[in-house]
Amino acid sequence: MVLLKDVSTKSPKEFDKEQAKEETGKIKKKLDDLQNLLFAEGRHAVLVVIQGMDGSGKDGAIKNVFGGLNPQGIQVKSFKAPTTEELNHDFLWRIHQHAPAKGMIQVFNRSHYEDVLVTRVHGWCDDETAQKRFKAINHFEKLLQEHNQTTLLKFYLHVSPEEQQERLKERTENPEKMWKYNAKDFDEAKLWDKYMQMYEDVFAHCNDPEWTIVPADQNWYKEYLIAKTLLTALEELKMSYPLLRKE
Amino acid sequence: MVLLKDVSTKSPKEFDKEQAKEETGKIKKKLDDLQNLLFAEGRHAVLVVIQGMDGSGKDGAIKNVFGGLNPQGIQVKSFKAPTTEELNHDFLWRIHQHAPAKGMIQVFNRSHYEDVLVTRVHGWCDDETAQKRFKAINHFEKLLQEHNQTTLLKFYLHVSPEEQQERLKERTENPEKMWKYNAKDFDEAKLWDKYMQMYEDVFAHCNDPEWTIVPADQNWYKEYLIAKTLLTALEELKMSYPLLRKE
Numbered sequence: 001m002v003l004l005k006d007v008s009t010k011s012p013k014e015f016d017k018e019q020a021k022e023e024t025g026k027i028k029k030k031l032d033d034l035q036n037l038l039f040a041e042g043r044h045a046v047l048v049v050i051q052g053m054d055g056s057g058k059d060g061a062i063k064n065v066f067g068g069l070n071p072q073g074i075q076v077k078s079f080k081a082p083t084t085e086e087l088n089h090d091f092l093w094r095i096h097q098h099a100p101a102k103g104m105i106q107v108f109n110r111s112h113y114e115d116v117l118v119t120r121v122h123g124w125c126d127d128e129t130a131q132k133r134f135k136a137i138n139h140f141e142k143l144l145q146e147h148n149q150t151t152l153l154k155f156y157l158h159v160s161p162e163e164q165q166e167r168l169k170e171r172t173e174n175p176e177k178m179w180k181y182n183a184k185d186f187d188e189a190k191l192w193d194k195y196m197q198m199y200e201d202v203f204a205h206c207n208d209p210e211w212t213i214v215p216a217d218q219n220w221y222k223e224y225l226i227a228k229t230l231l232t233a234l235e236e237l238k239m240s241y242p243l244l245r246k247e
Numbered sequence: 248m249v250l251l252k253d254v255s256t257k258s259p260k261e262f263d264k265e266q267a268k269e270e271t272g273k274i275k276k277k278l279d280d281l282q283n284l285l286f287a288e289g290r291h292a293v294l295v296v297i298q299g300m301d302g303s304g305k306d307g308a309i310k311n312v313f314g315g316l317n318p319q320g321i322q323v324k325s326f327k328a329p330t331t332e333e334l335n336h337d338f339l340w341r342i343h344q345h346a347p348a349k350g351m352i353q354v355f356n357r358s359h360y361e362d363v364l365v366t367r368v369h370g371w372c373d374d375e376t377a378q379k380r381f382k383a384i385n386h387f388e389k390l391l392q393e394h395n396q397t398t399l400l401k402f403y404l405h406v407s408p409e410e411q412q413e414r415l416k417e418r419t420e421n422p423e424k425m426w427k428y429n430a431k432d433f434d435e436a437k438l439w440d441k442y443m444q445m446y447e448d449v450f451a452h453c454n455d456p457e458w459t460i461v462p463a464d465q466n467w468y469k470e471y472l473i474a475k476t477l478l479t480a481l482e483e484l485k486m487s488y489p490l491l492r493k494e
Contacts, residue, residue: 036423040423040426040427041426042426059319062317062318062319063317063318063319066318067315067316067317067318068314068315069314069318070309070310070314071309071310071313071314071316071318071321071322071323071354072306072309072310072323072325072354072356074318075318075322076318076319078319107318107319109319172491175488175490176283176287176488178488178489178490178491178492179287179288179289179488179489180287181491181492241422241423241425241426242425242426243422243425244419244425244428245425245428
């Protein structure tokens with residue numbers, strides 16, 4: 001059982017910022033080639049789930065890790081509070097619509113996991129329902145993997161509460177970040193321990209494939225680790241360009 | 248009335264390849280900032296329609312002009328032959344679903360214009376229906392512009408038939424491009440004059456906003472001109488970061 005307070009939010013000692021940034025640059029070039037291959041081959045789909053507290057750097061990770069890729073082969077979906085129409089369906093209905101097609105990389109900025117996170121923290125979802133949702137999530141994720149050749153990568157961006165406070169504060173001070181400010185974020189931040197507990201419960205029940213817990217106090221390390229994990233996963237697909245189809 | 252055979256498919260004389268590439272690089276940095284502002288401000292939408300014959304470089308334009316942007320703020324939709332469900336609706340039904348939200352850049356790789364291009368060339372759409380479709384397209388484009396603050400940019404990638412043949416041939420020879428090969432493309436290419444005539448008819452009837460006819464035999468010039476046109480359009484929006492919303 002993962003206890004998040006025992007997991008460092010900082011990069012391991014052996015990592016140097018400049019070196020990591022250089023390495024990330026190299027990885028991104030390889031990702032560019034592999035994405036082209038993924039699209040050309042059209043046999044695999046990739047789904048990247050990004051979760052984390054407000055201010056954990058989800059938007060930045062998406063911009064800086066996935067920003068160099070061909071936009072024709074990648075889609076990003078940010079899941080917000082569900083609409084009335086969405087609430088009139090099962091909680092995976094709106095998610096399923098954005099599952100990646102073969103050849104595509106789909107990034108989820110937040111995801112179906114919010115239905116066992118924010119909802120539990122606020123008591124909108126009781127423990128019994130949560131247990132049922134864990135099972136449904138596992139079945140759903142297996143469906144995507146087994147029935148559409150989907151590689152699923154799940155990242156939890158792990159910041160310290162101190163770093164989070166710094167970043168939320170910056171949104172009240174930096175004119176280019178004020179648009180991100182939401183007074184409610186400070187209220188949510190007060191529920192930190194409860195959120196951690198619910199994340200730990202997610203890791204205990206929905207861990208196939210395993211979550212990557214990304215130390216995220218330093219953006220350069222966060223970006224390096226996500227890029228590296230994606231690279232490894234794409235390389236494992238052993239893809240190749242299709243031969244000429246004579247028709 | 249535009250006669251496409253009188254429009255050059257090559258860059259104007261004063262353009263130098265290296266200079267254009269350098270300039271495109273600079274423009275892309277500015278586009279990156281402006282996209283961030285577009286997203287942050289959330290008051291305008293941008294729709295980029297890209298049309299052109301097979302091999303005119305639509306995919307490359309999307310990769311190389313829009314590739315550096317934040318994938319969270321851009322979506323690309325490639326319109327293929329309509330499905331049975333799509334055919335059971337009006338021709339703009341499937342298009343409308345992909346109209347950009349405020350804050351977003353949406354790129355159409357082919358578009359509703361195929362319904363007055365490939366369909367007319369093959370006789371699936373008669374002249375009378377085409378005239379009605381032109382009107383419907385104009386009303387639809389006005390709706391997006393007037394009712395959702397959408398900046399609409401329409402690009403026709405203009406290659407010579409000789410350059411097209413070269414590129415289609417390359418798909419049979421270059422292993423990294425074979426996946427793009429479709430024997431039918433050579434048959435379509437034989438209908439060149441008819442396609443040009445139908446494009447000319449589009450420019451005559453649906454030209455508000457005006458189409459940008461992009462000389463596209465040289466990719467570096469094509470990319471420069473699209474990037475530059477997009478930059479000018481975004482600068483004209485006079486956007487600014489929103490102030491802090493105290494709630």
